Amino acid sequence: MATDPSPQIPMRASSKSSNNSIHPVDVETPPVRTPTPIIYREIKHFKKWIPWLVPAFVVANTVMFIITMYVNNCPKNSVSCVADFLGRFSFQPFKENPLLGPSSATLLKMGALHVKEVVDGDQGWRLITCNWLHGGVFHLLANMLSLLVIGIRLEREFGFIRVGLIYIISGFGGSLMSALFLQSNISVGASGALFGILGSMLSELITNWTIYANKVASFVTLLVIIAVNLAVGILPHVDNFAHIGGFLTGFLLGFVFLIRPQFGWVSQRYAPPGHSSSARPKFKKYQCILWAVSLILVIVGLSLGLIMLLRGVNANDHCSWCHYLSCVPTSRWSCNTEPAYCSSTQLGSQVNVTCSTNGRTTTYFLPGASSSQIQSLCSQQCS
Template sequence: MKQHRPYFMYAVTLAQLALVILSFAVNKDMTGEFIQTQPSLNYMIGPAAGPLIRMGARFVPCIRTVPTYTSNSSMTYLPYCPTGVTTPCKLADVCGFDGKADQWFRFIVPIFLHGGIVHFIFNAAFQLRTGVSMERDFGPWRIGIIYMASGIAGFVFGANFNVLSVSVGSSGALYGLLACLLLDLFQNWSLIQRPWIELLKMSVVVIISLSIGLLPFIDNFAHLGGFFTGILSGLIFMPTITFGKWDKRRKRILMVLAIPAIIVIFVLLFVSFYSGRDANCSWCKYLDCIPVMGWCDDLTS
């Protein structure tokens, strides 16, 4: 296979590093400290939720009206203010920009934001170790489309379940790449040395990543949305090796079926989100947060 230069992964990682550094400055401006230490230390060595929202984190009230939070006309101030935002607060104080609940770019910008140095190091390690290798094989355009589609779908999917949670990071996009690795394993099973061992390794990575997703700012729903989007986009954009006419026909059929499937999924995700009919799931937040140290009781956890 032709080897490509990994421009996309290097550019994305540098942009994410720059925004991590910028987030310290924003946190300093809003709270007087470079990292969050009050009311508790941000274990990822990074900013509080308020500065992350101000920078473009996914926070549903900044994207559309949320009943009981922003739509009560008799309420001058918001009932809850994210950590780092001065109380009492209004929507403009929390969201910044134009202060209106129509900031659709919050499904894209969070891919480049992180909850702190630790969060960034984990994601950057995977991008530079695995993502760069994949881009050398796939090319920047293919890997870029898979990466961004998985990241966006992950944030939209999570927004349907966790309305008042703050979410940042490229984990959804990276889960899309992980899904492509799994797809590549199954499509080229006969070429892989010890394929069962490779499958076991990937399974362990998925389990560990979902466990890390229980921590604040990291959205397991974004992981799931990114993973399934990665499978479909991988069927469409990944270069493939064929083993005879039937195998070639089978892979072409899967590619053709994946095109309308991914379009329908994106349409359904956005229609569900903007309809305002949030998933009635009182326990869903516990898939994203460890119920200790008060994290799950905080609006921003």
């Protein structure tokens, strides 16, 4: 007779007048093995950072602008000011500075980039300090809002050290190209560093191409943003050479600082014990090639540019069409942004100011006119 293969459970029966029931006999049951909990570790190559450096840059630029306006002291050094209720923090007249900011003389005093001072005055530090100054409230707001939007995202992904290096070095690269092409004007602003961040975002997408989803859409969107911003640079009074120099520097630095290991290598490195798989390289070959080439180009490019600048080379002499990259003249505006020069005569309270550029002469009644006040009148006269 066939036997029942099911396990036999001992039973015991009890009979009572009021109730008949059957109970299983108490037996020892083997302990249930609970599965080992899976411990998830944060992969350092893809960890999320808390962004603090980019907001610190915004605060530093804002503080520098406030200090610049304090030094400017428009009521003392100019005939008229905008927003007089701000006292010494009031702005220069719109004709002199439409960005709501200080005078050119104040910016130069605070560290604006001027080629003559760098070459003849041995003031190379201006290549760095000019990135922390701004021409006005509008200039400051545009740069800082853009920096917050794109900089925080990049710092969250790659950390403050890499983003900080890209920001500083790109700003220097932008100043260098500006000094080589725009040698008669002063230049200020964080636009070169900002375009360096944009450039690094583009190269980061390229070098880490294989690990991204929707890469084509991201690439096209980023190209459109960069093209629009560079196109704005062809307007007058915008230093597009700083934009281009900063962008190229940041683009190359992105291949150096923002390279990520491949997912295959990461999966292998963080695999549980006992897991075996074929060894995979940390980086793709094309990533290593781009890293080496970009590092060489950055070092050679910045070094060569600095040597050319200190030797007094004017890059426009070697490129007759390059000036169109910064400003394209039309019937609506002129690209002549030469600094204002005037001749003045003073008889008592009467001051005659003649602009050397357009020959316009105006008489002002200004008792005890100072040189800074006359320079302010000259800027308005030639604008």
